[in-house]
Amino acid sequence: MSQSYVDELLELWAASLVPLGGLPPFADFKDLFAVIDSTSLGDAPWITMKARYKGDFPPDAPSWMTTEYEISYRDTLICARHMVGNPDFAKEFDVAPYREYNASFTRRYTNLMSGDWAWEQADLIAENPMTHGAMFCPIILGSDKTTVSVATGQNDYHPLYMSLGNVWNNVRKEHRNAVVLIAFLAIPKTEKQYANDPAFRQFRRNLFHQTLSEILRPLRPAMSEPEVTQCPDGHYRRTIYGLGPYIADYMEQVVVTNVVQGWCVTCPTRRQSLEEFCEGWNIRSREHTKLLMKGFDAKTLWNDYGVVSDVEPFTDNFPRADICQLMSGDLLHQIIKGCFKDHLVDWVNDYLKIEHGEARASEIMDQIDRRITAVPHFSGLRNFKQGRDFKQWTGDDSKGLMKVYLPAVVDFIPPDMTRALSSFMEFVYLVRRSVVTEDDVGRISDCLQRYHRYREIFRTTGVRPDGFSSLPRQHSANHYPDHIRKFGAPNGLCSSITESKHIRAVKEPWRRSSKHNALGQMLRTNQRLDKLAASRVNFQARGMLEGTCLTAALKSLADDDAKPEGAEEGEEEEEEEEEEEVTNLPDGGHNEDGEVVEGPTVLGDVSLAKRRERAYPRTLDELSSHIGIPELRELVASFLYYQTNLEPLPDDLPLPPCPPLDGPIYVFHSAAATFYAPSDISGIGGMRRERIHAMPSWYRGPPRYDCVFAEKDNTLDGFLGLHAARVRLFFSFKHSGIEYPCALVHWFSPVADEPDDLTGMWVVEPDINVDGTHSYGIVHLDCILRAAHLIPVYGDAVLPPDFHPSQSLDAFRAFYVNKFADHHAHEIAY
Incomplete structure (x- = not known):
């Protein structure tokens, strides 16, 4: 928010307090920022150091030799202490490496501390009597250049980020103060005639590695001698730090590892042999590289081994660190x-x-x-x-x-x-x-x-x-x-983490700046944001942020807002329905991208929307006529029979008539599926919620009737144990005092006993009765697992330019069950 908007907001706040004779907590934006700046929570001041070329100068030295470069950074030990002591990580923080196995004694890899690298590092730490028993804290680094504006002169920045390997992957992916901006590295530039000058390229690499070595220097003593640190769970532990995996895209990786571009940064495979399948080959190591340097000249190292020999890696200055073995895979860019x-x-x-x-x-x-x-x-x-x-x-x-x-x-x-x-x-x-x-x-x-x-x-x-x-x-x-x-699941060490961090740490602060000498303003903004984040965590831990100002005010007026005596229950329900019927948007405009749910962890649950739709009949026969499905009564009768009887109906007996229902039928336009999906964007505990729609008009446009996975046989794996169906109607009714939340669905059946050979996806087709009508059924919501995504088998169809997605499920006769819709669908169906 701009400073003028802050002042305007504070004036509005002050105006609301005038009748009460009160004043807002801040006079203006200067007062507000002064309070933030004086906060000690999360404080890690920025430091500036300068660097310049120190070699021999030619008579007509290029500008890159004479330029003085500024590097802004923070004390990395202070930043590490802030993260180690953050109570927000209390339930998502590993204090020791571990090996995890499932019920069949199969190894599972999740967070960094579940991999072999952290285990091996802990073994090395335990060998030293001074560090034996200390908690190992891997320092994860990530760097990636970013451009904030091309139109105004190619404004590039080179941020360096830090995280802790003890924090779980899901926390790091969501940031939550687990990824901290610790430096803006220098970006040496020169004229095009010097861009490929070996001296310039060597200077650029040396500047990068020596800068990183200086930035990480405060951590070096705590890598050899433990320091007592308060952990997120409130306990104090002896802590030993160490350099962990490095997150970067390929172009950054070749700089970090001192490998020639075009070579693999992980293994010494010759460039001419990169297309061969080479799983399990040896990886690069510091010892091997030093042996090569003793035996070959710089040109041979460059051409035959892909090694840049004239730069000392920054990791050589730190114990137990080998940059060649710390490069993680990069899912996003690789x-x-x-x-x-x-x-x-x-x-x-x-x-x-x-x-x-x-x-x-x-x-x-x-x-x-x-x-x-x-x-x-x-x-x-x-x-x-x-x-x-x-x-x-x-x-x-x-x-x-x-x-x-x-x-x-x-x-x-x-x-x-x-x-x-x-x-x-x-x-x-x-x-x-x-x-x-x-x-x-x-x-x-x-x-x-x-x-x-x-x-x-x-x-x-x-x-x-x-x-x-x-x-x-x-x-x-x-x-x-x-x-x-080595490092656990790769999605916890992906450059998408640093890419998304660019937005909050670099791009938004730059947009907020005056654009003149913007870096200093960006540093100040980041420092204030970190202090606010640390303050919020501290206030929450003290119970100071429970509820809101509005809820507190409403609570004080609870007696005045109490329900009047004698109000009829039915009248109140009807008023509630009228209040909720405010829009034709799906579910009042709920997020179509799904929602993050904050635990607890459960396998799955499907529930009807909170809002009932009023434009539907409340009796079975009228509803059947309204939706154009005359067999609805028989379907309800069959559903109730199997809900109330354990034994199947004998073939020689007719289906009993539909019993009377208790009260009206209520129709809903959606249901919410909540399920465990840790591989997708999810909340604490790996929970996620999505909407399943059954709407005659979606966003005031064509209808939308989503597909679902329904349970068929839980003893079979994958799609063999599931049905695919398309929801035509969500509704609920009562029978014998029991409420039944249901879905009227149109069934789909596989066209074969196994997935399609080419695509690896199951192919299904809609079930059709002998008279050519759709085959419907009614299922309890407890049978629905979650939404399914079907994509047409297009064949040789030629789609017109105005073909709409709402037509796809009706226009084709066969469909792929899309296992790539999201990771949860891939896991449960395949």
Whole structure:
């Protein structure tokens, strides 16, 4: 908020207190900021150091040699103490490495402390009598350049972030003060004629590593001698720090590891052999690199081993740290935006042009775009109104496209190309899980081997005639089984964490600044935000933020607002209905992207919306006529029979007539499914909520009737134990004093006993009666697991430009059960 808006808000606050003779707590924005600045909670002052080139100067020295570079940073030990002592992490903080196993004694990998690396580090710490028994705190670093404005002169910043490895992955992904901005690194620039000057490139690398070494220097004593620190649970422990995994995209990784661009930063595989499947190969190490430096000159190291020999890595100055073994996998830039979007999607487009020519390929790609646009709505699914043909891609765009891409292209590409896409996408969804078992690691390796086999189609069709050796991001996928075993689930160490942190720590403070010497203003804004965040956590821990000012005022007036005596219960209910009937938006405008739910952890629950719809009949026969399903009474009769009888009805006996219902029938336009989905965006305990719609008009437009997974046989795995169905109506009624929340559904059945060979997805088709009508059934909401996403099997259909997603589930006769809709759908259905 701008300073003038702060003043205006405080004036409004003061005006509201004039009749009471009171004053607001702050006079103006200066007073407000002075209070924040004086707060000691979360205080980690910014420090500025300067650096410059110290080598030999030529007669006409370029500007980069004479420029003085400023680096702003914080005391990293103070920042680490703030995070270790944050009570907000009390229930999501590991004080020791661990190995976790499921009921079948299969190893599970989740947070960083569940991996082998943290265990090995703890063993090293335990060998030293001075550090034996100390709590190990890995320091996770992440750096990534970002641009805040291109139009006003390419304003670039190079932030450095820090996190703790003890904090759980879900906390780090949501930030919650677990990712802290600790520095703005210098960005040396020069004229184009010096851009490839070896001296400039060496200076740039040395500046980066020496800067990191200086920034992390306050932590060095506490890496060898424990210090007593208060932990989130309130206990004091002897703490030993150590450098942990480094989060960065590939271009940043080559700088951090001193590896030549085009080589793998993890293993010493020769650049010419990167396309070979190399799971389990040796990784780079400090000892191996030093041996190479003793035996070869700088040119040989560069050309034959991909080693930059003229820079000392910053990790050499810290105990138990080897940067070559601390590089984590980067799901966002290596896998999602790299291998999938930049490689596979572009390769498919190139194949279409090679196979059909530019004109016909453009027509096919238009059809692919229309198919992507025609995908039925689904909670959390990005709506590509122009298909996939737009210029500026974000990570969320790439993730969204992956959910709907395969069914759109399967009919236009060779079978092995489809299998390559399917194998790779299966790999992506497995490595992005928040809990990865050793069995999953085996499946990941199988997916990679299949992908390597099927991707040869791109070579044979002329898309990649020279092969895949020049693609280190493709090669990096081979290391993910080892990354998982070392560092736990990769989604806790992904550059998407630093990318999203850019918004709050860099881009928003820059927009708030005057744009003149903006860095100092950005530092001050970040310091104030950190103090406010620390204050909020402290106030919550003291019980000072329970409720709101409004709830406190309403509580004081509770007696005046009490229900009048003699009010009829029915009248009150009718008033409530009138109050809720305020909009035609779905569920009063609930978030279509799903909602985060703050625990407790439960497997799943589906409940009707709070609002009843008034524009429906309240009797069974009238409702049947209103929705155009004459067999509704027989369906209710069958439902009640099986709800009240354990034995099935004999074939030779007719169905008993529908018994009388207790009171009216109530109709609802949606239900809320709450389920355990830790791999998706979720709250504490891994819980998530989504809306399932059954609406004749969605956002005042076409109808929306969502699909669901219903339980069939819990002894069978995956989709074999589930039904797919489309909800036609949510309703509830009472019988014999028991309320039954139900759904009227249209059933779908698999067309085969196993998933489709090409896409790996189940294919279903709607059940049709002998008279050509839809086959309906009624299920209790307890039988519904969550929403399902069906995508049409398009075949050779040509979609018109005005085809609407609401038509898809009615216009086609077969559908893929989309296992890529989200991670939870992938886990339960496959």
